[in-house]
Amino acid sequence: MAKMYTLDKxxxxxxxxxxxxxxxxxxxxxxxxxxxxxxxFNEAGKDDMDKADEAFKLAFGExxxxxxxxxxxxxxxxxxxxxxIAALTGEDPDKPEKEETFPEEERS
Numbered sequence: 038m039a040k041m042y043t044l045d046k047x048x049x050x051x052x053x054x055x056x057x058x059x060x061x062x063x064x065x066x067x068x069x070x071x072x073x074x075x076x077x078f079n080e081a082g083k084d085d086m087d088k089a090d091e092a093f094k095l096a097f098g099e100x101x102x103x104x105x106x107x108x109x110x111x112x113x114x115x116x117x118x119x120x121x122i123a124a125l126t127g128e129d130p131d132k133p134e135k136e137e138t139f140p141e142e143e144r145s
């Protein structure tokens with residue numbers, strides 16, 4: 038009998054959300070939108086901060102203007118970048134990355 042692979046329904050409905058203060062903003066994590074964002078970061082010629090702003094516009098849509106108007110501190114802006122990437126990829130932003138392990142003889 039062949040193996041069956043299933044795409045979980047919870048991945049197909051709803052969108053991730055990011056809370057900023059008391060407001061909750063949905064993040065557009067549709068495939069086409071994420072591809073646009075990935076393409077944006079592969080383009081040459083634009084400053085990385087400009088790219089991040091463009092990515093926010095794509096991720097938050099009309100809500101971007103509200104977020105931009107918050108004029109948040111730079112540390113908060115950087116954390117928001119992390120949260121957006123985590124929301125787009127479905128990862129937990131607070132979970133540490135997997136540590137690499139090396140065989141005992143390579144550590145010396």
